[in-house]
Amino acid sequence: MTVHSLLGYALTVPDLEAGRRFYRDFGLVPRVDRDRLVMGCAAGDADPVSLTPGSGRRLHYVRFGVAPSEQAALRRRIEAAGARIVDPPQSESNAAFAVRDPDDNLIVVTPCEKAKFLDRRREMADREAAHLHRTGGRGCPPRDMIVQPWRLGHILLFTPDVDRQIAFYSHALGMRLSDRSGEIIAFLRTAGGSDHHVVAFAKSDRPGYHHASFEVGGVDQVGFGAANLLHKGWKNGWGFGRHVIGSNYFHYVRDPWNSLAEYFFDIDYIADDAQWQARDWPADDSLYLWGPDVPADFVQNFDAPAR
Numbered sequence: 374m375t376v377h378s379l380l381g382y383a384l385t386v387p388d389l390e391a392g393r394r395f396y397r398d399f400g401l402v403p404r405v406d407r408d409r410l411v412m413g414c415a416a417g418d419a420d421p422v423s424l425t426p427g428s429g430r431r432l433h434y435v436r437f438g439v440a441p442s443e444q445a446a447l448r449r450r451i452e453a454a455g456a457r458i459v460d461p462p463q464s465e466s467n468a469a470f471a472v473r474d475p476d477d478n479l480i481v482v483t484p485c486e487k488a489k490f491l492d493r494r495r496e497m498a499d500r501e502a503a504h505l506h507r508t509g510g511r512g513c514p515p516r517d518m519i520v521q522p523w524r525l526g527h528i529l530l531f532t533p534d535v536d537r538q539i540a541f542y543s544h545a546l547g548m549r550l551s552d553r554s555g556e557i558i559a560f561l562r563t564a565g566g567s568d569h570h571v572v573a574f575a576k577s578d579r580p581g582y583h584h585a586s587f588e589v590g591g592v593d594q595v596g597f598g599a600a601n602l603l604h605k606g607w608k609n610g611w612g613f614g615r616h617v618i619g620s621n622y623f624h625y626v627r628d629p630w631n632s633l634a635e636y637f638f639d640i641d642y643i644a645d646d647a648q649w650q651a652r653d654w655p656a657d658d659s660l661y662l663w664g665p666d667v668p669a670d671f672v673q674n675f676d677a678p679a680r
């Protein structure tokens with residue numbers, strides 16, 4: 374009994390309109406749902422992001438899925454790990470329950486079947502590869518190419534205690550450590566076959582929200598999507614490059630509140646029966662293989678201390 378996937382995340386933000394513009398430019402499709410703004414992927418995840426009004430930008434909650442048949446057992450597992458079960462937010466009417474992690478982040482658990490995405494990912498990879506065999510056609514995509522992420526891949530949160538978060542997400546939620554770099558950062562996946570990470574934790578003096586990452590259909594879409602955002606006046610985060618841990622191509626752009634949204638392509642996938650060995654990577658060989666130098670503010674925690 375484990376959570377099987379990351380379903381989404383919710384932020385409170387001081388300006389819903391700024392959020393709507395940013396995520397629309399990023400390629401998601403906004404819709405109003407009562408007093409909140411929900412972002413969908415045009416051809417993929419239903420509502421991975423929701424924004425509700427608040428005095429500052431903060432993580433409101435994270436949503437994970439559990440198989441309906443495992444819901445009760447997962448709840449018992451979480452309680453046995455000593456965590457506090459709480460009521461889910463009213464906006465999450467399908468949720469079974471919620472729990473506070475050791476940093477007081479609200480984790481919402483929703484019963485649903487695990488989404489299958491590998492076939493579609495392979496289709497996209499095959500299309501990329503086929504394109505390289507062209508003879509007599511032009512390879513450069515059109516200038517009006519539309520970049521629309523098709524799924525949420527992962528989120529990264531700050532924490533004052535990386536080991537404590539690894540312990541909670543492993544023991545209470547049944548996730549697995551994929552890789553880490555000392556006490557600085559750790560990457561966890563879900564059991565049962567998963568991207569290399571669906572959640573990661575980076576060391577800070579306080580909890581915070583760092584970034585969310587969305588999958589696009591190719592290398593061009595990572596680069597072109599970010600170039601479009603910069604052209605529209607959004608601030609660069611970091612990229613274009615290739616990560617070492619997780620292996621994905623990446624480009625991060627700053628959202629209106631100094632957190633980051635990432636486009637990714639070609640992340641490692643770890644099958645349930647894979648002989649995967651989690652490594653403890655040296656800090657200077659963990660972040661990227663190539664790309665621009667890491668900006669000084671890339672791992673800065675812009676979240677205010679909890680009141």
Ligand SMILES: [Fe+2]
Binds near residue numbers: 527529635
């Ligand atoms: Fe990422």
